[in-house]
Amino acid sequence: MLLLVKLRVKVGPKGQIVIPKIFREAYKIKEGGYVILEPADDKLILRGIEDPKDILAWIRERRRKIKGKEARLGDLARIDLEEEFESESIC
Secondary structure, three states: OOOOOOOOOOOOOOOOOOOOHHHHHHOOOOOOOOEEEEEEOOEEEEEEOOOHHHHHHHHHHHHHHOOOOOOOOOHHHHHHHHHHHHHHHHO
């Protein structure tokens, strides 16, 4: 989800800022989680990152879909393609 909004936030005495709720929810930034700060020219990019638990759950689901067998070239393409069509029909 891309939010086309600019907000001005105040920097606290220790250089801390509060990320507004709308951004935390949109970019899945959770309390206790991590973000990536990336310098770029005259700006600072803040990126949310996936929770490792979510990534592991995704991997386990993939393994379940191929029934735990070792995947061969092309095996996962069918699964991902089906998922892509399913997600587009929901929107």
